[in-house]
Amino acid sequence: MTADIHYRPRGAVTGLRVGAHPSRQVGGMGTFRDLVPFAAHPDARRIDVRATALDPFDTTMVRRLRQRASIDVYALVDLSASLRYQGNAAKAALVGELCAALARSATRIGDRFGLIGCDAILRLDCFLPATARRGVAADVEMLLEPSRWVGAGAEGLLEAAPYLAGARKMVFLVSDFLLPLDLLRRVFESLALHDIVPVIIRDSTEGADLPEWGLLDLADLESGARRLVFMRPALKRRWLAEDAARQTALRQLAGQYGRTPVVVTDRLDLDDFSRGLLEA
Amino acid sequence: MILNADHPWVLVLLPLAVLPWLRSPHRRTAIGSIAVVPADRLSAWVRLGLRIAGMLAIALIILALSGPYHGGRLVSRIGTGAQLVLLLDRSGSMSDTFAGRTPEGAEESKASATKRLLRDFIGRRPHDLFGVAAFSTAPMLVLPLTDHQDAVLAAVNASDRRGLNFTNIARGLGMALSMFAADRPDEHHVILLVSDGGAVIDPHVQDQLRALFARYRADLYFLFLRTAGSKGLFDEPGPDENTPQAMPEHFLHRYFQTLGVPYHAFQAESPGQVEEAIRQIDALERYPITYTEHLPRRDLTGWAYALACPPLLLLLAAKLMEARVRVRPAATRPDRRVAA
Structure with a gap:
C-alpha cells in the first residue's frame, strides 16, 4: 500500500x-x-x-x-517546458507522481480532486474538474505524462481563477517557480480566496551539484536560448547566492498569501511531503 | 602585394565562417530558465572569444584550402633571340662518323657531335624558345616550343639514339612548321634542319611545303653533314646525273632556295665545321623576342594553416574544459527520510 x-x-x-x-x-x-x-x-x-x-x-x-x-483539492500544474528538466530526476515525472498521490489521498478521505494544467494558456486538454471518483489517480497519471510539457511561459495560471470559483478550495500550485515574481504575485492574488500550497520542484543539479570548474553551454528549455558560462568557484558561489535570494523572495511572497512553499528536491517522499505541508 | 589563390572557388565557402555565431559546438546542458544564471562578464568574454576563434579557424582553413600565394606573376620581357625548332635527322647514317664508318674508340659519330654542339648553342641562347622534332621514316614530335632549357637539353641528349634508315624531310619540315603560330608577325621563326642526306620531295608535296612556309614565315637553316665521299650540296651535277634521284641533296638545296624565305645552307664535313656553322647561325639569329618569365611566388598556405592553429587550439581547450552536470547515482543520494 x-x-x-x-x-x-x-x-x-x-x-x-x-x-x-x-x-x-x-x-x-x-x-x-x-x-x-x-x-x-x-x-x-x-x-x-x-x-x-x-x-x-x-x-x-x-x-x-x-x-x-470535505474540501475540493485542486492541483494547478505549470506545464511549461522548463519542467522537462532532467537532473537527478525528471521533474515532469515527479509532478505526475505527486499529483497522482494527491488524487489518491484526496479521494480516499472523501475529498474531490481536480487538475488544471497551464502554460501560456490554460490547457483544456489537461483539465480535470473536481471529482470524488476513486479512479481519478489513474486519470491524473495519464493526463500528466511527460509529453504534455511543451509550452513556454506560465501566464495561463492567471486564467485558472474562474475555474476555481465558489467555496474555498485547497490549491496545490505545482511548478519549478522559475517564473517572474511579478507574475507569481498576480497568480497568488487571483487565488487569494483559496488555501494555496506552492510546491517547488527542484533538482540538486541546479544548485549544489553544479560543477566548480569548466565551460557549460546552457540551453533554456523554454526559449532555447543558449549561453556559454565559464564556471569557477566564485561564479558558483554567486549563482548559489542568487538562487538562495530567489528562494527567500519566493518564501516571503508565498507567505504573504498563506503558506510558505513545500520543496520537493530530486525525489518524492510522501511522508516528507506531508511533514512539509504541516510546517508550511 | 598581390594575393592570389590556386583554387579561388574554394573561397565560396567563406560564409561558413559565420557558423560559430549560429550554432554552438559545445555540449548542450539543458536548464529550466536561463534567467537564473548570474550575469558574468568573464563568461561573456569567453563566449565572444570562442566565437571569434571559431570564425577565424574556419575562415583560415578555407583560405588555406584555396592555396593562397602572393607574387608569382608572369612577366613579359623583350630579349634577343628567336623561336627555334631543331629538326634532327634520326636516320641510321647519323650514327656513323663523318668518314662514313661506325665510330671506334675516340671517334665521334655525326649525331654525337651535333648533340654536343647543339647543347652549347642552346646554352648560349637563354631567351629562345626551342622546339625539337626528329624525323626518319616518319616525323616525331619530341618537344613543343618551350623555354625550359632542361627539357630542351634532355630532348637533344636523346637525339643520338639509333634510328631507321630512311629520310623523310618533307614531313619533318611540316611538323616543324606546325609548331609555330601563324598569326604572330612579331615572332621570329627559325628551323634548323640537321641532316646528313637529302631526300627527294614529291612535286605535289613541294607545293604544300611552299604554302606552309609562306604561311608561317620561318627562316630555314640547313646544316648538311656531309659524309666523306658523298655528293655535296653545292656540287653542280654532271650531265648524266641531273635528276633529283641521282643528287637529292643538291636538288633539295635548289628547292629550298625557291621557297621565298631566308635560307642558309651550311655544309659541314667535320665537327669543327659544324661548330663554325652553328656559330654563324647564332650570330645571324638575333631578333627582338618577347619572352615570359615566371617571378617566383610565395606560397601562403603554410601561413594560413599556422594562423589557424592558435584558434583551433583554443577551441580544443574549450572543448576539453567542458563541464558536465554530474547526476548522482540513486544509491548515493541522501535519503531525507532517514536524515529527518
Missing part, C-alpha cells in the same frame, strides 16, 4: 459534503461543540440526558457537534 499525503486545509472548511476536515458546519456527527436548548437545535437524537437533568431551569439540552466536511 502506498503512503498517502496528509493535508489539513487552513481554517474551517465551508463545504456541505461530509468529509474529513473540521468545518464550521454544525451537525450530528463529529466532535463535541457545545450544548444548546432543544428549541435552538431540535435534534432529538443528540439530547444530552445528563445536561438536561442538571439544568436548573429544566431546559432540554441538545449536544451540538462539529460536522467534518
Whole structure:
C-alpha cells in the first residue's frame, strides 16, 4: 500500500459534503461543540440526558457537534517546458507522481480532486474538474505524462481563477517557480480566496551539484536560448547566492498569501511531503 | 602585394565562417530558465572569444584550402633571340662518323657531335624558345616550343639514339612548321634542319611545303653533314646525273632556295665545321623576342594553416574544459527520510 499525503486545509472548511476536515458546519456527527436548548437545535437524537437533568431551569439540552466536511483539492500544474528538466530526476515525472498521490489521498478521505494544467494558456486538454471518483489517480497519471510539457511561459495560471470559483478550495500550485515574481504575485492574488500550497520542484543539479570548474553551454528549455558560462568557484558561489535570494523572495511572497512553499528536491517522499505541508 | 589563390572557388565557402555565431559546438546542458544564471562578464568574454576563434579557424582553413600565394606573376620581357625548332635527322647514317664508318674508340659519330654542339648553342641562347622534332621514316614530335632549357637539353641528349634508315624531310619540315603560330608577325621563326642526306620531295608535296612556309614565315637553316665521299650540296651535277634521284641533296638545296624565305645552307664535313656553322647561325639569329618569365611566388598556405592553429587550439581547450552536470547515482543520494 502506498503512503498517502496528509493535508489539513487552513481554517474551517465551508463545504456541505461530509468529509474529513473540521468545518464550521454544525451537525450530528463529529466532535463535541457545545450544548444548546432543544428549541435552538431540535435534534432529538443528540439530547444530552445528563445536561438536561442538571439544568436548573429544566431546559432540554441538545449536544451540538462539529460536522467534518470535505474540501475540493485542486492541483494547478505549470506545464511549461522548463519542467522537462532532467537532473537527478525528471521533474515532469515527479509532478505526475505527486499529483497522482494527491488524487489518491484526496479521494480516499472523501475529498474531490481536480487538475488544471497551464502554460501560456490554460490547457483544456489537461483539465480535470473536481471529482470524488476513486479512479481519478489513474486519470491524473495519464493526463500528466511527460509529453504534455511543451509550452513556454506560465501566464495561463492567471486564467485558472474562474475555474476555481465558489467555496474555498485547497490549491496545490505545482511548478519549478522559475517564473517572474511579478507574475507569481498576480497568480497568488487571483487565488487569494483559496488555501494555496506552492510546491517547488527542484533538482540538486541546479544548485549544489553544479560543477566548480569548466565551460557549460546552457540551453533554456523554454526559449532555447543558449549561453556559454565559464564556471569557477566564485561564479558558483554567486549563482548559489542568487538562487538562495530567489528562494527567500519566493518564501516571503508565498507567505504573504498563506503558506510558505513545500520543496520537493530530486525525489518524492510522501511522508516528507506531508511533514512539509504541516510546517508550511 | 598581390594575393592570389590556386583554387579561388574554394573561397565560396567563406560564409561558413559565420557558423560559430549560429550554432554552438559545445555540449548542450539543458536548464529550466536561463534567467537564473548570474550575469558574468568573464563568461561573456569567453563566449565572444570562442566565437571569434571559431570564425577565424574556419575562415583560415578555407583560405588555406584555396592555396593562397602572393607574387608569382608572369612577366613579359623583350630579349634577343628567336623561336627555334631543331629538326634532327634520326636516320641510321647519323650514327656513323663523318668518314662514313661506325665510330671506334675516340671517334665521334655525326649525331654525337651535333648533340654536343647543339647543347652549347642552346646554352648560349637563354631567351629562345626551342622546339625539337626528329624525323626518319616518319616525323616525331619530341618537344613543343618551350623555354625550359632542361627539357630542351634532355630532348637533344636523346637525339643520338639509333634510328631507321630512311629520310623523310618533307614531313619533318611540316611538323616543324606546325609548331609555330601563324598569326604572330612579331615572332621570329627559325628551323634548323640537321641532316646528313637529302631526300627527294614529291612535286605535289613541294607545293604544300611552299604554302606552309609562306604561311608561317620561318627562316630555314640547313646544316648538311656531309659524309666523306658523298655528293655535296653545292656540287653542280654532271650531265648524266641531273635528276633529283641521282643528287637529292643538291636538288633539295635548289628547292629550298625557291621557297621565298631566308635560307642558309651550311655544309659541314667535320665537327669543327659544324661548330663554325652553328656559330654563324647564332650570330645571324638575333631578333627582338618577347619572352615570359615566371617571378617566383610565395606560397601562403603554410601561413594560413599556422594562423589557424592558435584558434583551433583554443577551441580544443574549450572543448576539453567542458563541464558536465554530474547526476548522482540513486544509491548515493541522501535519503531525507532517514536524515529527518
